[in-house]
Amino acid sequence: MINKTSILFFVLLTSITTSLLAQEYKAGIANWQNLDFVEDGVHGLSTEKAYRTLLKNKQGETVIVAVIDGGVQTDHEDLKDVMWVNQGEVAGNGIDDDGNGYIDDIHGWNFLGNADGENVRYDNLELVRLLRELQPKYISVLPSTPLDEKEKRAFNEYQKMTTDYMAKLKQARRGELNYGMLKEVIDSIVVSIGEPTPTAAQFRNYKAKNKNESRALRIVQSEVEEKGFEKFYEELDEAFEYYSNQLKYHLNMDFDSRHIVGDNYEDSSERIYGNADIEGPDGKHGTHVAGIIGAVRNNSIGMNGVADHVLIMGVRAVPDGDERDKDVANAIRYAADNGAKVINMSFGKAYVKDKQVVDDAVQYAMEKDVLLIHAAGNDSKDNDEISSYPNPIYVDSLGFNQGKGEAWIEVGATSWDENDLIASFSNYGKQTVDLFAPGVDIYSTVPDSEYDELSGTSMAAPTVAGLAAIIRSYYPRFTAVEVKDIILRSVVKIDNKVKIRQDNTNKRVYLSDISITGGIANAYKAIELADKLYKDK
Structure with missing residues (x-):
């Protein structure tokens, strides 16, 4: 009644319907994130064109990409053959065989659970x-x-x-x-x-x-x-x-799920806690992200990931709610210590508890030559004006700027629809968002070996992470910072004004007004540039 x-x-x-339910409803073109504007009429990554031409008959090296997220289904039909396997660990024996502090971490680690197998699903902002x-x-x-x-x-x-x-x-x-x-x-x-x-x-x-x-x-x-x-x-x-x-x-002040983990939460230096269940109770978001990066290509099932010579390492640190700085820092360190050369981070929040602990982990990863890719956010906001975490700006205990981590790419989202090129939900920023990439109606893997279309800068970041993995695979002597430089220098520039949401109204601006590069990531142009620079390296 x-x-x-x-x-x-x-x-x-x-x-409300416009803001949540009606984001880019029209059906997109299958696999559009990998297609080419000239050949296919959509501003995809031009991945298929790059494989068909520039990378034909070339052999790449395997690159490990860490997906720090809410969980990844390890036995998904389109992911099981590209999941990272810790060769130093024996599955299910309850022993830390490789001595890294994490028991049975075969495909990664979960910082949102305990040794008894219980997992955090929900958390506060x-x-x-x-x-x-x-x-x-x-x-x-x-x-x-x-x-x-x-x-x-x-x-x-x-x-x-x-x-x-x-x-x-x-x-x-x-x-x-x-x-x-x-x-x-x-x-x-x-x-x-x-x-x-x-x-x-x-x-x-x-x-x-x-x-x-x-x-x-x-x-x-x-x-x-x-x-x-x-x-x-x-x-x-x-x-x-x-x-x-x-x-x-x-938003429930009386709800607190941290007791499930059983760590000393106030001790940000604590590293060893959690369990090996990297899918957790809800792996939809992370599984989708993983598929965008590296779902098996051309196997006649599902969809094509961006990168072909890739292994996906799952690191669970993002609940339904805001991630915690301690977990994010430990996830970054775990990935860097276990061989990841690219880390995808499709998460973010407006407030921070312990930025320094994350900054230290970011710096630690960059010292190990890791490239970090981060989603800009889905609030239709200017990241130059609002606080967004994590970010590559290092601060001291008083919050003063202490420099910037260079091996970091911040990614906004684009649509397949040229008339609405910038996704209506995407954050942007002339000083803070490096580039844009496909992030609307992206068809990818989800749990139970299923597939679904999702939209968000969470989908745009892994397209760039996949591109970074391609470059690191076929041109392994490039450093993380050099790979970033190639990706940013090779964007497709958009000369026409694009529509964005600003203060709940539409506004038309140039892409150079809302991003550092003024362009959209493009694998064909990036590999073309990488090939040229590699010969001189």
Whole structure:
């Protein structure tokens, strides 16, 4: 039964649907991220063209790419043959055979679990964790309360965080209510139609019983027309679950799952904890990322990854919620210590607890000649203006700039649709985002040996990680910084203005206004440049 509060849902439905459900709905072109603009009409990576021409009859070396994420299915039909195997470890014997401190780490390591096999799935936002620490000290502070300068700064930050938290809480409550109401109305309509998966025509022919149904029909008809009812309802369900999980876990001050891990969380120098379950309870995101990088090419199943001579190392450090700095730092160190030459990081957050521990790990990896690829974020924001973590800017204990890690590429997302080239959700930044890469409607591997299309800068980063792996495979004498330089120098420049979202409105800008290179990553041009430079090296 729909109550009067359902009206609230319809007031804001259009804007919410646009922001979450209606991101790039039109069906993309299969494998478009690997296609070429001249040959195929989409600004893909030109991977297939590069393999067919520049890399034909060339032999590459195997490159290990670490996927720091929420989990990877190791026995996926399109990934099992490209999973990294720790040759120094004997599977399942409960012994740390290679002495690296991690027992049975055959395909990688999970920093979100314990030795008994229990795993963290959900966690808070970093904002919530920080507020939970600060509240006991500052919740009762009055304007007349004496504070020293350090305490005043901390109190000001606490107030800003509290404002941010309340805004997020309001949005989550509104989102859960609105999507819940939409689900309820549509469920009622489906029952009335008498068909579990109605067609667009059946929705058009349905006579609305009230204003709520009439408004819902306007939405569902166009969505079902484009993608079918099952896909639409799946995305609607995911949207409802997204906001529900925010309220249950991400923004819930009373929820704290860290006890599952059993580490001394305040000791950021602690390295040895977790377990060998690198898929965890929800490996969809990480499995999708892994497939983009290195799913077996040309095996007549699934899809083609970007890199051909690659091994995927799974390092689980990202829960459903914000990742923790200690885990990220340890994941980076684990990858670097175990031979990864490229690390993909499709995650990020707005607040940080211990930036220095991550900075130290980033610096450690770069000293081992590792190239780090990071997703710019999906908030339609300017990263020059907002804080985003992790990032390559080193700071001291007071937060002052101490330099920049050079072997780092920050990636924004593009669409297959030239009229909407920059993904509507993608972050950008003239000083902070290096380039853009395919990140909309990317078809890739997901758990249970299935495949699905996902969108995000999380999908754009691994296309660049795959490209970096190609260069490191076929031109192994290049350093991480040299590989970055080749990728950035070889972008396809876009002369026309592109549309971006800024302050909830559309704005047209040049790509050079929103990125360092003003271009889109391109494997063909990168390999062409690498080949030329390698001969002189």
